[in-house]
Amino acid sequence: IAEKEGTTPISKSSFKLNTVVSITLYDSEDERIIDEAFQLCDYYENLLSRTKKESEIYQLNEKAHNSYTVSDETKELLTKGFLYSQLSDGAFDLTLEPLTSLWNFGSSEERLPSPDEIKEALTHIGYQYLKLDGNTITFEKDGMGIDLGAIAKGYIADKIKEFLVSKGVNSAIINLGGNILCVGEKPDGSAFKVGIQKPFKDRNETIAVIEIRDLTVVSSGIYERFFTVDGKNYHHILNPSTGYPYENDLTSVTIVTKESVDGDALSTTCFALGLEKGMKLIESLPDTYAVFITSDYELHYTKGFKENIKIVE
Ligand code: ADP
Ligand code: MG
Ligand code: MG
Known part of the structure; x- marks a missing residue:
């Protein structure tokens, strides 16, 4: 009996969603599946981008002062964004667009x-002034706008x-500019290894x-x-109450979840x-782990991380 030959992984990258998107399939040699996945990126960008004129979010930002009806998918993501805005008491706020389009x-x-x-x-900011009624969205304040950049x-x-699985792929890595999601495990039964980047260093x-x-x-x-003005770094996660980037001694947060x-x-x-409130939040959620990195390069793992996630280096 001949041993079943393992297929070699196929991988493709493309500039999508304003970042590099890479998809690697370990148990299929059909490149068309990756191309179709890239088309999905375009489809969602055309729905969710705040800067593309034809996108649903762009249209919503223009029109929701008089209510605007969106697709089921856009509603689904708006609902998620609204939940996280509530959960964080507005530290995360999906209505940050008037501010993010200022900083750009x-x-x-x-x-x-x-x-x-x-x-x-x-x-013009405040998720409390956003009304979601089925698929009908209303801004209850002037000049409001949605930015889904933190969750899209x-x-x-x-x-x-979901698409890859529907095509029979059971072993793959999806990498949207460092946002990693894996499908199953490697064909030989081993796990995928993912590196957590050292802040401010090379990607690798x-x-x-x-x-x-x-x-x-x-x-x-x-x-x-981020960019630098007069020696000061300004990064892109903004505090909705001050309008300026958060300054809290964190350099990065990495979440591991489903x-x-x-x-x-x-x-x-x-x-x-x-650090403190963030750790508490993660430890209150099931099957969710995080590692916080502070400016001294110290790693802070949430409770249960080391018991449930294997750290190899
Ligand atoms: P990345 O863009 O590297 O994936 P994030 O997922 O953290 O990083 O998203 C950052 C983006 O989220 C910003 O570029 C902006 O569009 C948006 N954003 C910035 N600050 C906030 C905030 N406090 N709440 C919600 N969205 C934010
Ligand atoms: Mg995010
Ligand atoms: Mg992100």
Whole structure:
């Protein structure tokens, strides 16, 4: 009896969602599946982007002062974003668009806004003024807008996983600009190894490596998108009460959990909450673990992390 030949993994990368998207299939040689997954990225970008004029979120931001009806998928993600806004008491806020489009991190228009501009933008922010009634969305304040940048990549990763599984793929890694979600385990039964990046170092310099099966690993950090003015770093996770980046001694937060949308939401939320409150929140959630890195490069693991997630380095 001939031994069953293992297929070699196939991998493709493409610039999507304003980042590098890589998909690796370990148990299929059909490249068309990856191409279709890339098309899914385009589909969701055209639904969820706050900057693309034809997107549903762009249209919503233009029109929801008189109510606007969105698709089921957009509603699903808005509902998630609303829940995390409530859960964090507004430290995470999905209505941050008036502020994020002022700073414009990651675009060619990124800049340090004036204190007056920030003060003005803050008057248009607040998830409490967002009304979700079925698929009908209403802004109850002038000039409001939605920014799903903190959760969209996780959501899209989950949708890609669903798609891959529907195509019979049982072993794969989905990487949306460092937002990692794996499908199953490697064909030989071993786990996937995922590195946690050392803040401010090269992408491939890791501070820890963990083993995962069927889980997501998502990080938020001050080294991802930032610029410097007069020697001061301004990063892209903003405090909705001051209008400026959070300053709390954290350099990154990495979440390990089942669904990538939760990992994405929680990494941003924990960054916003800071070390103490963030640890507490994660320890209150089932099957969710986190490692916080402070500016001294110290690693802080939540309770149960080391018992449930194998750290190999
Ligand atoms: P990344 O963009 O590297 O995936 P995050 O998932 O942490 O990082 O998302 C950061 C993005 O979320 C920002 O670029 C902005 O669009 C949005 N954002 C920034 N601050 C907040 C906040 N306090 N609450 C909700 N969304 C935020
Ligand atoms: Mg993210
Ligand atoms: Mg996030």
